[in-house]
Amino acid sequence: MAHTQSASLTAVRPGRHRLRAVDPNEVVDFAQVADFLPPGATLLPAPPHTLPTLPGRPPMVGYLVLVPADQQPRQPVATPVPAPVAAPVEEQGPVAIDGVQRIAVVDGQALDLTYLEFELLAHLVANPHRVHTRDQLVTTVWGYGHVGDGRTVDVHVARLRRKLGTEHRHTIQTVRRVGYKYTP
Secondary structure, three states: OEEOOOEEEEEEEOOEEEEEEOOOOOOOOHHHHHOOOOOOOEEEEOOHHHOOOOOOOOOOEEEEEEOOHHHOOOOOOOOOOOOOOOOOEEEEOOEEEEOOOOEEEEOOEEOOOOHHHHHHHHHHHHOOOOOEEHHHHHHHHHOOOOOOOHHHHHHHHHHHHHHHOOOOHHHEEEEOOOEEEEOO
16 A cells, blocks of 8 residues: 555444545554454555655655465455457468467468567568568567567578468568568
């Protein structure tokens, strides 16, 4: 429970608790708060460095409530069942990409791709005829935190071309000294 002022618990009705904002100068008696905690629970002040800071706002105060596993309420947790979603299929030429099921299909055959091979192919297929530099592909597919160089892209493109087969390997074209583009 993190907020802009200190807080204590007050009973709303038996078995129910709520937070109450207190004046910064008010002294909170932890013994009073402990009456509202489940048996065996421990209340600890949260370390200041773990709390967010908001510009122009006073520092936040937070508390951690540690409850033993055997003291937690045993209530069934309802997990929502997602409604079926029509799979968006990106199809450009011979390659079809199903982003929901993470499947790439060429001529009716699913390709056996690694995570990054799929991401790279899906990105190229989603942007046909557009030239992508190696740096753009590293940033987009691998992410900003990736440590590597353009050779990483070259190796993955070579693997993709092998998996596309001799009939469709030409769909990923090299643009010399720049990068790659997908041409269906």
